[in-house]
Amino acid sequence: MALEAAASIVDEAGYAGLSARRIAQGIGYTPGTLYLVFRNLDALVLELNGRTLDGLDRMLQDAVAGSGSPREAIQRLGAAYIRTAFDRKGRWLMVFEHRLPEGEPLPDAYQARIDRLFQLVEQQLALLAPTRSKDETRLAARALWGGLHGISLLAVGEKLEAAGVASAAAMADCLVGHFLNGYLHRED
Amino acid sequence: MALEAAASIVDEAGYAGLSARRIAQGIGYTPGTLYLVFRNLDALVLELNGRTLDGLDRMLQDAVAGSGSPREAIQRLGAAYIRTAFDRKGRWLMVFEHRLPEGEPLPDAYQARIDRLFQLVEQQLALLAPTRSKDETRLAARALWGGLHGISLLAVGEKLEAAGVASAAAMADCLVGHFLNGYLHRED
DNA sequence: ACCTGAACACCGTTCAAGT
DNA sequence: ACCTGAACACCGTTCAAGT
Numbered sequence: 039m040a041l042e043a044a045a046s047i048v049d050e051a052g053y054a055g056l057s058a059r060r061i062a063q064g065i066g067y068t069p070g071t072l073y074l075v076f077r078n079l080d081a082l083v084l085e086l087n088g089r090t091l092d093g094l095d096r097m098l099q100d101a102v103a104g105s106g107s108p109r110e111a112i113q114r115l116g117a118a119y120i121r122t123a124f125d126r127k128g129r130w131l132m133v134f135e136h137r138l139p140e141g142e143p144l145p146d147a148y149q150a151r152i153d154r155l156f157q158l159v160e161q162q163l164a165l166l167a168p169t170r171s172k173d174e175t176r177l178a179a180r181a182l183w184g185g186l187h188g189i190s191l192l193a194v195g196e197k198l199e200a201a202g203v204a205s206a207a208a209m210a211d212c213l214v215g216h217f218l219n220g221y222l223h224r225e226d
Numbered sequence: 227m228a229l230e231a232a233a234s235i236v237d238e239a240g241y242a243g244l245s246a247r248r249i250a251q252g253i254g255y256t257p258g259t260l261y262l263v264f265r266n267l268d269a270l271v272l273e274l275n276g277r278t279l280d281g282l283d284r285m286l287q288d289a290v291a292g293s294g295s296p297r298e299a300i301q302r303l304g305a306a307y308i309r310t311a312f313d314r315k316g317r318w319l320m321v322f323e324h325r326l327p328e329g330e331p332l333p334d335a336y337q338a339r340i341d342r343l344f345q346l347v348e349q350q351l352a353l354l355a356p357t358r359s360k361d362e363t364r365l366a367a368r369a370l371w372g373g374l375h376g377i378s379l380l381a382v383g384e385k386l387e388a389a390g391v392a393s394a395a396a397m398a399d400c401l402v403g404h405f406l407n408g409y410l411h412r413e414d
Numbered sequence: 415a416c417c418t419g420a421a422c423a424c425c426g427t428t429c430a431a432g433t
Numbered sequence: 434a435c436c437t438g439a440a441c442a443c444c445g446t447t448c449a450a451g452t
Contacts, residue, residue: 054325058445068418073446134385135323137242152385180386181377181400188376189369197322197340198368213369213405220407246426256437258428267426 040065040072041086045129048086053132056083080138084148087133090126091151097122098158108166109218115159116186116210123190124203131194159183167222178221185213228253228260229274233317236274241320244271268326272336275321278314279339285310286346296354297406303347304374304398311378312391319382347371355410366409373401 043064047056058079062069076082101118105111123130138144160179167175192198193206231252235244246267250257264270289306293299311318326332348367355363380386381394 052325054327057443059443069445070419070447071417074416079445134379134383137240137383139242149387153387156386177396177400178404181373181397181404184377184380184386184397185369185373185401186376187380188374188378189372190376191322191379192372192375195322195325198344198372199337199341208365209369209372212365213373216366216369216406216408217401217404218408219411220404220409223407223411245424247424257426258438259436261427262435 040075040082041089044082044086048128048132049126050128052128053083053135056132080136080142083132083136084145086129087136088148088151090129090133091148091155093126094119094122094130095151095154095158098155102158102162108162111162112159112166112182112218113211113214115162116214117207119186120190120193120203120206120210123194124206127194131191134191156180156183163221166218182214182217185217186210189213228263228270229277232270232274236316236320237314238316240316241271241323244320268324268330271320271324272333274317275324276336276339278317278321279336279343281314282307282310282318283339283342283346286343290346290350296350299350300347300354300370300406301399301402303350304402305395307374308378308381308391308394308398311382312394315382319379322379344368344371351409354406370402370405373405374398377401 040061044056044061047060047064056079058069058072061082062072072079072082076085097118098115101114102111105114156179159182160175163175163179163182164170170178189206189209193203193209198205228249232244232249235248235252244267246257246260249270250260260267260270264273285306286303289302290299293302344367347370348363351363351367351370352358358366377394377397381391381397386393
């Protein structure tokens with residue numbers, strides 16, 4: 039399948055190294071053939087990114103499943119997110135490097151997958167602090183998740199010096215730990 | 227100057243719309259001429275990104291300057307970061323979309339500018355909680371700053387639904403507020 | 415029904431040749 | 434000294450033509 043060839047190119051050379059001609063060569067066909075299967079390269083990339091997101095979702099589900107408390111669950115979600123990003127750097131980076139041309143919105147199914155990731159944290163936050171309003175929980179989940187995402191991106195993209203998995207995991211732990219303490223011990 | 231032409235292309239069409247031929251056309255020259263001034267396109271982009279980082283630094287310096295307390299300073303840093311990112315989306319996104327080819331490391335001057343941004347938060351965190359070790363302060367600064375960066379990226383890149391400046395600023399406030407509370411009220 | 419091959423309009427980059 | 438123009442090796446995408 040073309041998707042497998044594409045995935046292995048991305049693993050080796052990143053999104054920058056991906057091209058229709060390289061994929062075609064990888065499966066022993068002519069570039070034109072790709073366009074009989076996919077509308078264009080963007081469609082192929084979206085399909086691949088969808089699978090990456092599904093894989094991430096599975097990892098995160100597992101992380102939640104093995105947790106005793108909501109707090110532990112959220113810590114594990116953060117750690118699993120970082121781990122998965124580092125595990126398949128190329129594929130994971132491509133999810134965020136890829137941009138649809140100007141007008142096109144993301145397919146609904148794709149947007150839904152992103153939302154599902156947010157909901158994982160949201161659920162645990164709701165368990166952790168059940169008295170908060172739905173809006174407050176949503177905001178906190180997005181803020182925290184966006185934060186983990188940023189740490190992961192900077193670390194995987196090597197925009198920080200000393201950016202191995204270990205240091206990224208430490209940063210994630212630090213962010214989640216202090217944030218949850220603040221979120222719980224709020225006085226008002 | 228070629229850099230101005232490049233900047234206006236990025237503002238209008240994003241990094242994806244930038245090409246040596248377009249820049250040359252913008253200044254009324256032939257593509258080849260660009261290579262008499264810059265080693266290649268990457269060098270031009272790095273120069274432009276450097277200026278974007280300098281502009282961001284200036285904004286953040288101003289934000290800190292007008293603050294009463296370290297806590298307020300950090301809140302303002304977060305808000306200013308989000309505001310600047312939204313203000314020049316194209317240029318700011320390019321700083322993080324651009325990747326050097328495989329081997330090449332970032333120029334030292336460039337890496338130094340990124341580090342300076344981190345130090346702004348680190349200084350304020352040190353003022354806020356002077357008893358913490360340097361390592362702990364560093365880690366916390368990087369975690370928090372990475373977090374703000376993630377929120378900004380997701381919002382500017384429109385990877386979240388309902389991602390205007392307002393909601394990004396609310397997320398940033400939420401992250402910083404709870405994080406700082408947790409960081410201060412830590413019991414151990 | 416399935417695939418190719420050539421074409422079109424683009425890239426970044428180089429470098430002889432022109433003024 | 435400064436710039437061009439053409440070339441090279443690449444892109445994504447389309448589509449007549451082949452089997």
